[in-house]
Amino acid sequence: MKHVLSTVITSLALGAALTANAQQSQADIDKKVDALIAKMTLEEKVGQMAQVTLDVIGKGKNRYSADQPFELDPAKMKDVFDKYHIGSILNTSANRALTPQRWYEIISTIQKTSLKTDKNKIPVIYGVDEIHGATYTDGATMFPQQIAQGAARNPKLTELGASITAYETRASNIPWNFSPVLDLGLTPTFSRMWESFGEDPYLCSVLGAAMIDGYEGKDNNIADPYKLASCMKHFLGYHATISGKDRTPGYISEDALREYHLPSFKAAIDAGAHTIMINSGIINGVPVHASYNILTKLLKEELGFNGLVVTDWADIENLHRRDRVAATDKEAIMLAINAGIDMSMIPYQYEVFCDNLIELVKEGKVKQDRIDDAVRRILKVKYALNLFDKPNTHYKDYPKFGSKEHEKAAYDMAAEAITLLKNEGSVLPLKKDIKVLVTGPNANTMRGLNGAWTYSWQGDRVELHAGKYNTILEAVQNKIGKGNVTYVPGVSYKEDGHYYDELANQMDEAIAAAKNADVILLCLGENSYTEKPGDMNDLYMSDLQTELAQKIAATGKTVILVLNEGRPRVISKFEPQMKGIVQTYLPGNFGGDALADILFGDVNPSGKLPYTYPRYPNSTIGYIHKPSEEQKKAEGVYNYEADYNPQFPFGHGLSYTTFEYKDLKLGKPAIKKGENITVTVTVTNTGKVAGKEVVHLFTSDLYASSVTPDVKRLRRFEKIELKPGESKTVSFELTPKDLSYVGRDGKTLLEAGDFEVAIDKLKATFTLSE
Known part of the structure; x- marks a missing residue:
């Protein structure tokens, strides 16, 4: 009874704190901020604009790598908080x-130390990349990565999923999350x-x-102790590199x-996101941090x-040391702060x-108003x-942490994300009384299912934390019994093992084991990676995996490529030799379970590709492209080999x-500028099992005056669920914004003319007039 009463009191206290803050208007906050800024010294203001990594205040010989197990160093904290006022x-x-307990001990000590040394009693704001769950917390619920959520x-x-991640x-006593990624x-x-x-602006926006x-x-209302401050990233155009490699122009x-x-960031700003992180790269020759x-x-x-505008890791110093637009660190700081950076992830x-920013202000090279604006944000x-009233949140107040309820949400997301790309002869779903060979480097790894930013930056520590969850192999064994499953890893990811853990090369053993199997589950893909360690030169599936696929297919057995x-x-x-193909993306800790349920028919797949799946490395044009990129073969003309020819198109999923x-149906055959138009379509489940379907609405501007129009663009989508024989009429409404485009001068244009609407294979045309 004492425990129950304590929980009730805690809940009431949390609710009271929330209610009190909810009643605090933005005007009240602004007054408090202005009053506080008026009392702060220049040194204190600059300190608020600085962000350092945890190792800097840990015990150890240097600030780059603290000793383990981690312990805070009082002397280092004194320098960071007392002398430099780091915020x-x-x-x-x-x-x-x-x-969560260890996070609480560390961060609460940081807050206590900072508040004790700071005469203004300004709390520290702690931030972490929690991109598909509480990434750096042992026992947290790991969801599918964003690309799978796009599917x-x-x-x-x-x-x-985001709400659970916030909780x-x-x-873990962390109030600031560097997520979501809004790059295309x-x-x-x-x-x-x-x-x-994924690759579509509207999908990313929604x-x-x-x-x-x-x-x-x-x-x-991020004062809610179950919510946090989000951080849009990476503004702007981060993924659109010429080389296809990280942090390149x-x-x-x-x-x-x-x-x-821009649309996804505009939508996020409209949604009220409190912070934003900047693109580490260069656009049109100018580093974004200096733009x-x-x-x-x-x-x-x-x-x-x-x-609040925050840099990415060390990106102000990169203006000097990497991008060479600043001759010194001091000049780099001047460029970035004057460009609009509010907080520097130093680290x-x-x-x-x-020290340099203080000098720059005293020299008049950075205005005091710019400093005040940054600190105000x-x-x-x-x-x-x-944080001023409640600088910490206590793990004991979060009884649902890692709960079955949260795990169910992660499983549901994985089950809806996994995408059936090919099903020749309706080979799937599989019967449960068959003999299965499971092979391939991704068959028995939790690291592959989760990807990077999972318990560690590169995801290389996943196996230390995710042992209680099921790999693909384990999930299949649980589904049909270990006696019906043979496992041979087959090959490693790459011949040299570069960036990857080596697996034994057992290709011959896998071929031999195939003789006794009814079906082969060939689990291919990648190990975990992100940022520069994930840069690559060859988009083909690695040579060893390709060889395994070809030799496994040559056995004549039914092969399902996972x-x-x-x-x-x-x-x-090797795609033509695969009878079935299932794309799991990076489905998280419950991806193996969800996949097994799909393979054996307990779940009907409903995922749709969030990108265009290319057929060749030199043919990677996405679904948003110009008519000239579709080089149609014509009689008496060149027989073009490089037509638009994806392996699987954007939105594909069986x-x-x-x-x-x-x-x-269209609401009207013609509309005038400023009017909306309604589009309806009826969808019927004509099969024998219930299923979920994503209804995509595309539009095409048939002619445009300023720039060549795209072949088509996604404007709306809705996921529906239908029982066998059930029909549903889906209705969409298009606005003038959906019919507009950006011209060469950067201004939005809405032009009269004909537009085409497409849903599945159905098309209709309407006219827009002045």
């Missing part, structure tokens, strides 16, 4: 996940493609806003920047973003940043989080039932 800490130490096409599940992150996954070679929701609603609540025209890359036009003119003035040499977030990868590795060398689309 933010990020990250974990030595790439290790901690328990699920279910905003409600995305919002729920479990707060259970345009380049299949890019090492962070899987961190995006799911990004849903994720922010989950993190912050629809009212953005992009060349993006003004119309492309606004047409494709006044992007950070101030576009982000703060045009888009009206009033929140180690805080003295360089603080930082303090507003701290007040919004209620893809477990963060980006679409090219499989055209089901164990069939859906019929009919009666595509």
Whole structure:
């Protein structure tokens, strides 16, 4: 009874704190911030603009790598908080996940130390990359990565997953999450493609806003102890590199920047996201961290973003040391702060940043007003989080942490994300009384299912924390019995084992084992990676895996290819020999269970590709492209080999039932500028099992005057569930914004003319007039 009473009292206290803060208007916060800024010295203000990594204040010989197990160093904290007034800490130490209790001990001590030494009693704001669950917390619920959520096409599940992540992150005493990623996954070679929701601006906008609603609540009341401050990233055009490699230059025209890359960030700002992180790369020759036009003119003035702008890891010093647009660190700091940066993720040499910025202000090279604006944005977030009144959240107040309820949400997301790409002869679902050979490097690994940012940066510590969950092999064994399953790993990921754990090369053993199997589950893909370690030169599936696939197929057995990868590795060398293909993406800790349920028919797959799956490495054009990129073969003309020819198109995904689309209708055959138009279609489940279907609405502007129109664009989608024989009429409404495009001058145009609407294979045309 004492425990129950304590829980009730705690809940009431949390509710009271929430209610009190909810009644605090933005005007009240602004007054408190202005009053506080008026009392602060220049040194204190600059300290608020600095963020250092946890190792800096840990015991050890240097600040780059603290001793383990991690312990805070009072002397280092005194320098950081008392002398330099540092306002933010990020990250974990030595790439290790901690328990909620340990997080509480560390961060509460940091807060206590900072508040004790700071005469203004300003709390620290602690931030971590919790991108698919509470990444750095042992026992947290790990959801499918964003690319899989893009495949699920279910905003409600995305919002729920983010809400659970917020809850479990707060259970770790962390109030700031560097998520969501709103970059477009345009380049299949890019090492962070899987961190995006996919290649479409509208898809990214809808799911990004849903994720922010989950993190912050629809009212953005982040004082709620179950919510946190989200951080949009990476503004702007981060994935659109020419080389396809991380943190390399992009060349993006003004119309492309606004047409494709800006919408998801605009939607997130409208959703109320409190903070934003900046693109580490270079656009049109200018590092984004030094771009006044992007950070101030576009982000703060045009888009009206009033929140906190933070750099990515060491990106101010990169202006000098890597990008060479600044001759010194001091000049780099001047460029970045004047461009519009509010907080520097330093992460180690805080003295360089603080001392130089103080000098720059005294020299008049950075205006005091710019400093005050940056600090005001930082303090507003701290007040919004209620950190001044409640700097810590206690793990004991979060009884649902890692609960079955939360795990069920992660499983549901994985089950809706996994995508059936090929099902020749309805080979799937499989019967449960068969003999199965499970082979391939992704068959028995939790690391492959989760990807990076899982218990550690590169995901290389997953096996230390995820032992209680099921790999693909274990899930299949649980489904049909160990006696019906043979496992041979087959091959490693790459011949040299570079960046990957080696597996024994057992290709001959796998071929031999195939003789006794009815079906072979060939589990291919990638190990975990992100950022520069994930850069690649060859988009084909690795040579050893390709050889295994070809030799396994040559046995004549039924082969089901299970893809477990963060980006679409090219499989055209062996795809024709695969009877079935299932894409799992990076489905998280419950991906193995969800996959087994799909393979054996307990779940009907409903995922849809969030990107275009290329057939060849030199043919990676996405579904958003120009008519000239579809080089149609014509009689008497060149027989073009390089036509638009993806292995699987954007939006592709099969089901164990069939859906019929009919009666595509427009509200009017013609509309005038400023009017909306309604589009309806009837969808019927014509199969024998219940299923979920994503209804996609595309539009095509048939002619445009300023720039060549795209072949088609996704404007709406809705996921529906139908029983056998059931029909549903789905209705969409298109606005003038959906019919507009960005011209060469960067301005939005709405032009009279004909437009085409497409849903599935149905099409209809309407006219827009002046």
